Amino acid sequence: MILVVGGAGYIGSHVVKHLVQTAQVVVYDNLSTGHKEAVDPKAIFIEGDLADEQRLTQVFTLFPIEAVMHFATVSGVAESIRNPQRYYENNVGATLSLLTVMRNCQVKNIIFSSSAATYAPSEELLHEGSPVAPTNPYGRSNGFVEQILQDYAHAYQFNCTVLRHFNVAGASADGEIGERHVPETHLIPTVLQHLRGELETVKLYGDTYPTEDGTCIRDYVHVEDLANAHILALEALLQREADFTIYNIGNELGFSVKEIIEQCEQVTGKSANIELTHKRAGDAAILVASTKKIQRELGWQPEKTLQHMIEHAWHWQKRAVY
Numbered sequence: 001m002i003l004v005v006g007g008a009g010y011i012g013s014h015v016v017k018h019l020v021q022t023a024q025v026v027v028y029d030n031l032s033t034g035h036k037e038a039v040d041p042k043a044i045f046i047e048g049d050l051a052d053e054q055r056l057t058q059v060f061t062l063f064p065i066e067a068v069m070h071f072a073t074v075s076g077v078a079e080s081i082r083n084p085q086r087y088y089e090n091n092v093g094a095t096l097s098l099l100t101v102m103r104n105c106q107v108k109n110i111i112f113s114s115s116a117a118t119y120a121p122s123e124e125l126l127h128e129g130s131p132v133a134p135t136n137p138y139g140r141s142n143g144f145v146e147q148i149l150q151d152y153a154h155a156y157q158f159n160c161t162v163l164r165h166f167n168v169a170g171a172s173a174d175g176e177i178g179e180r181h182v183p184e185t186h187l188i189p190t191v192l193q194h195l196r197g198e199l200e201t202v203k204l205y206g207d208t209y210p211t212e213d214g215t216c217i218r219d220y221v222h223v224e225d226l227a228n229a230h231i232l233a234l235e236a237l238l239q240r241e242a243d244f245t246i247y248n249i250g251n252e253l254g255f256s257v258k259e260i261i262e263q264c265e266q267v268t269g270k271s272a273n274i275e276l277t278h279k280r281a282g283d284a285a286i287l288v289a290s291t292k293k294i295q296r297e298l299g300w301q302p303e304k305t306l307q308h309m310i311e312h313a314w315h316w317q318k319r320a321v322y
């Protein structure tokens with residue numbers, strides 16, 4: 001059985017939707033940002049907090065857990081700067097609680113869904129060996145977890161895979177599940193909410209970055225492509241001895257904030273009202289992935305384009321059920 005912590009969240013629920021097709025799955029989530037309605041009915045759902053070692057121990061005792069997939073970190077650059085304590089307590093402290101229970105229960109296989117926010121900003125494609133120098137507590141908390149996992153692999157023979165994903169967008173192609181954060185901070189769903197009339201403006205956080213149009217550039221990956229990468233990583237993890245591996249997940253393409261807004265306008269046929277405001281602290285100018293390693297070692301390739309991401313997200317926005 002596979003335990004998916006944070007499996008009711010945006011990325012976790014999409015992974016579960018794919019995973020239940022071939023495996024028995026237990027989802028463990030405190031629903032602080034996730035949605036029970038997003039959990040595939042073929043999975044067993046247990047509500048609980050990652051820091052609750054007693055409840056986690058019950059889960060590992062009740063079910064024959066073979067591996068853990070960890071999506072239970074909180075994410076948000078701006079919030080992490082305002083409230084770093086939440087990020088270190090949840091992302092680092094609660095992960096240590098999970099690892100303590102895993103050690104006690106002799107379960108040593110784990111996949112951690114990390115972030116490209118761990119990297120130092122660079123105009124070059126970022127590969128897994130690029131300098132790690134996060135510009136905000138969110139990125140630093142993920143970087144700390146990665147280092148902890150590497151230490152556990154060396155000291156306790158844990159088998160760990162880290163997937164550093166870049167910006168995630170889209171929804172399931174069948175429209176059953178999608179992205180729903182309260183409040184929403186991610187660019188594509190925020191623009192689409194505006195174009196649906198839910199927000200008066202789209203805020204543009206600075207246009208003086210050292211890029212062609214002055215706005216930040218990011219790599220985007222469809223949530224279903226990301227889910228497929230996690231499934232491939234899990235299959236590889238379960239076939240090897242104790243190790244520590246990192247993979248980037250992205251499209252190797254960079255899109256600026258202005259380009260994303262324009263693409264959303266094209267897909268929806270609506271025009272955005274843009275409000276220029278100050279830069280957000282901790283925002284890097286450019287983050288774009290090199291995914292050569294996962295392509296070479298696991299045969300993963302992104303299949304969906306930015307247009308697919310926006311189309312699927314727009315379809316989800318119009319029928320969101322949670």
